[in-house]
Amino acid sequence: MRIDGWILFGVSWAIVLFLTVFTLIRTLMND
Amino acid sequence: MAGLQRERWKSKMGVILAVAGSAVGLGNFLRFPAKATANGGGAFMIPYLLAFLLLGIPLIWIEWSIGRRGGQYGHGTAPGIFASLWKHPLAKYLGSIGILGPFIILIYYTYIESWTLGYAYYSFTGHLFDAADQNQMKSFLAAYQGIEHNQFFSGIRSAYIFFVITFVLNFALISYGIRSGIERLSKIAMPILVFIGIILAGRVLTVDPADVSTQGRTVNDALGFVWNPDFARLLDAKVWLEAAGQIFFTLSVGIGVILTYASYLRKDDDVALSGLTAGSMNEFCEVILGGSIVIPAAFLFFGAQGARDVAGGGTFNLGFVTMPLIFHKMAFGQLFCGLWFILLFLAGITSSVSLIQPMMSFLQDEFGMAQKRSVILVGLIAFAASNLAVFFLAHGFLDELDFWGGTVFLVVFATFETILFGWIHGIDNAWKELESGSLLRVPRFYRYVIKYITPTFLITLLIVWSYQQFWPTLMMSSVAQADRPYVWGARIMVFSMLGITLFLIRIIWSRTKGRVDHAD
Numbered sequence: 001m002r003i004d005g006w007i008l009f010g011v012s013w014a015i016v017l018f019l020t021v022f023t024l025i026r027t028l029m030n031d
Numbered sequence: 032m033a034g035l036q037r038e039r040w041k042s043k044m045g046v047i048l049a050v051a052g053s054a055v056g057l058g059n060f061l062r063f064p065a066k067a068t069a070n071g072g073g074a075f076m077i078p079y080l081l082a083f084l085l086l087g088i089p090l091i092w093i094e095w096s097i098g099r100r101g102g103q104y105g106h107g108t109a110p111g112i113f114a115s116l117w118k119h120p121l122a123k124y125l126g127s128i129g130i131l132g133p134f135i136i137l138i139y140y141t142y143i144e145s146w147t148l149g150y151a152y153y154s155f156t157g158h159l160f161d162a163a164d165q166n167q168m169k170s171f172l173a174a175y176q177g178i179e180h181n182q183f184f185s186g187i188r189s190a191y192i193f194f195v196i197t198f199v200l201n202f203a204l205i206s207y208g209i210r211s212g213i214e215r216l217s218k219i220a221m222p223i224l225v226f227i228g229i230i231l232a233g234r235v236l237t238v239d240p241a242d243v244s245t246q247g248r249t250v251n252d253a254l255g256f257v258w259n260p261d262f263a264r265l266l267d268a269k270v271w272l273e274a275a276g277q278i279f280f281t282l283s284v285g286i287g288v289i290l291t292y293a294s295y296l297r298k299d300d301d302v303a304l305s306g307l308t309a310g311s312m313n314e315f316c317e318v319i320l321g322g323s324i325v326i327p328a329a330f331l332f333f334g335a336q337g338a339r340d341v342a343g344g345g346t347f348n349l350g351f352v353t354m355p356l357i358f359h360k361m362a363f364g365q366l367f368c369g370l371w372f373i374l375l376f377l378a379g380i381t382s383s384v385s386l387i388q389p390m391m392s393f394l395q396d397e398f399g400m401a402q403k404r405s406v407i408l409v410g411l412i413a414f415a416a417s418n419l420a421v422f423f424l425a426h427g428f429l430d431e432l433d434f435w436g437g438t439v440f441l442v443v444f445a446t447f448e449t450i451l452f453g454w455i456h457g458i459d460n461a462w463k464e465l466e467s468g469s470l471l472r473v474p475r476f477y478r479y480v481i482k483y484i485t486p487t488f489l490i491t492l493l494i495v496w497s498y499q500q501f502w503p504t505l506m507m508s509s510v511a512q513a514d515r516p517y518v519w520g521a522r523i524m525v526f527s528m529l530g531i532t533l534f535l536i537r538i539i540w541s542r543t544k545g546r547v548d549h550a551d
Contacts, residue, residue: 001255008073009258012318015080020315023308030301030470031043 037102037396038209040295043305045214050292050309051316052217052381054283055224057143059317059378061350063277064326065342068257070273071264076318078265078274082488083314086275089477089485090284090445091310093452095302096464098293107294107392109287110536113447116456123540125447127532128440129287130393135436135525136286137386137413139420139429144379145197149175149190150351151372154365158183159355168352178425187421194421201380202410205387208402209295213384221312224377227370228320234367235328244360245331253327256335272495275488280437281317282310285445288385291392304471316378324371325349328357350375387413397539416524426517427510434504435525442496446489453482 001009040046067075101112109129113122153159162171162183173179177187184190204212240249264270283289293302329338333353341353358368390409394400400408420429452461462478503509510518 001251002259005073005255005259008076008260009254012073012076012080016311016314016318019307019311023304023311026304026470027043027047027308030304 037105037107038295039297041210041214043301045210045218046292046296047305047309047312048217048221049213049381049385050283050289050306051312052221052224053288053292053385054281054309054313054382055221055316056281056283056378056382057147057346057350057375058277058281059313059321060228060324060375061321061346063281063317063321064257064324065346065349066273066277067322068326068338068342070270071261072256073258074260074262074265075270075274078271079277082271082275082278083310085480085484086488087278087282087284087310088307089481090279090449091282091289091306092303092465092473092477093448093461093481093485094284094289095293095296095306096461097448097452098290099296099298099300099302100464101290102294102296103298105396107291107396108389109290109444109448110393111397112290112294113451114540116451122451123536124533125451127529127536128444129290129448130389131525131529131532132436132440132444133286133288133386133389134409134413134528135432135440137383138416138436139432140379140386141198141201141383141413142194142417142421142424142429144376144383145194146175146190146351147372147375147379148197149193150355151369151376152193154355154358154369154372157365159368160359160365162355163359165352165356168356169348172347172351176424177422191421194417197380197383198410198414198417201383201387202406204380204384205391206403206406209388213292213388216384217381220377220381224374224381225316225320227374227377228316228324231367231371231374232320232323234361235324235331238328238331238361246334248331248334250327250331253330256330256338257322257326268495272492275492276496279441279445279492282313283382283385285441285448286386287389287444290448291389292385294392299468301468301470303465303469303473307471325354329353332357332360393535397535397543419520419524423517423520426514428517428521431518431521432525434500435522438496439501442489442493446486446493449481449486449489453486458482 040049067079097112097116098107101107101115104111104115106112106115109126110123111126112129113126116122150159159171162168170179170181171183174181174184175190177184177190180186204216206212207215235253236250238245238250240247279285296302326338326342329341329349333341341349344353354371355368358364358371361367387409391405394405394408395402420432423429456464458478458481461481465473507515507518
């Protein structure tokens with residue numbers, strides 16, 4: 001994989017993982 | 032109907048998993064990776080993530096907000112919800128497609144879902160692995176569907192048995208209601224689905240480069256095939272539309288199911304954080320899991336050209352022909368193939384139960400029908416209609432239902448609800464609705480996104496899709512002459528159902544005039 005591929009892969013995964021983990025933790029704290 | 036106590040979700044996580052389950056479907060694992068690969072690879076993620084922020088998240092929040100609001104007035108479906116937002120006689124009729132759309136999708140979706148159950152069974156028994164190459168695997172699928180008679184199946188009997196099992200299972204689950212049926216199913220199925228997804232992604236991403244089947248292709252090459260960007264493709268408007276379309280379809284917005292699910296929330300329940308959590312879970316299943324299984328595996332075992340052909344060969348081909356062939360080449364392939372189809376089945380059943388609920392809710396809320404009776408009535412009508420999709424599959428009947436229920440109605444419905452919420456109900460009221468009980472500080476710029484950007488996005492999609500798809504499909508330009516009567520049949524069925532839905536709305540509103548103003 002080229003470096004620009006790694007960047008897009010990393011950024012996309014980071015955004016999705018951050019959103020998933022952040023929202024899940026906030027939800028579980030309030031459930 | 033007034034007087035009937037509406038059910039409520041047992042927990043926040045329960046409703047989130049139910050909405051996420053509704054959104055996560057076959058498209059997360061099949062449609063997304065194929066679209067990304069065919070539309071610029073990693074570059075596709077730029078319009079995709081922008082569409083998630085500007086189209087997906089606002090629509091999620093709109094549907095959760097108006098759904099919860101409708102529930103306070105005793106309405107779980109769009110006619111009542113729209114009427115509560117806009118005091119105009121037309122409002123309730125605009126909501127008709129929020130009941131009909133999911134029902135039309137249900138008619139064919141349970142049949143496709145049943146294929147995954149059948150294929151899981153034939154993976155574990157080894158019968159699926161009797162087909163050893165692309166042509167044989169295609170013959171297996173065609174014979175299973177009853178389109179061909181060959182050495183694999185002599186008729187549609189097996190497919191029909193799995194269809195009946197799937198159909199009965201769906202309605203049996205629904206008969207237990209929101210808490211004991213849908214919520215319990217989602218709490219069990221979603222973690223298993225994610226677990227299987229991680230196992231399969233892990234299996235693909237750890238394929239040994241020394242494996243003879245991969246002919247020296249590495250996982251790094253496979254990820255590069257999916258993610259290496261072609262930025263020049265971003266100049267093509269089609270790529271942006273494909274990204275917006277994918278976000279639209281993957282999040283289950285515009286169907287009417289989120290409205291219904293959210294109507295079982297309490298008045299002070301949060302919608303902003305819950306909606307975002309459900310949407311994020313869907314993105315996890317799509318980008319992280321969906322992006323790591325099918326296309327990287329196709330590249331590893333079939334090379335760049337093979338994977339490109341696979342990506343362009345259609346969703347069913349990808350799921351039911353290519354993937355079994357890939358597992359055929361892996362160690363413990365039968366086991367992984369079985370897991371793959373169980374994953375798709377779980378993704379399917381959590382979606383199909385959500386498609387049943389709007390019609391159930393309509394009959395229960397507006398006509399005061401009891402749970403058991405509504406299950407039997409909806410089940411019988413859906414079963415009769417589904418049989419047409421089963422037996423006329425080869426004649427384009429299913430495609431026509433998908434065109435109306437799965438495409439046209441979605442975009443039209445989403446446009447209606449966005450305008451009603453942001454403009455007619457008014458952005459100040461809409462914002463109050465969204466922030467009420469919120470466990471998340473919603474960025475203020477979303478006021479402008481909901482009012483201006485999301486409707487603009489939707490109207491653009493509506494215009495372009497009308498131009499690209501509506502007229503050619505309406506004119507049956509790619510339908511063979513012999514299949515046209517079947518397509519006409521599907522069309523007549525859809526519009527007869529629309530007529531009946533409008534008539535039922537008229538009856539109930541003439542009986543209970545003004546009830547919309549009375550909150551629980």
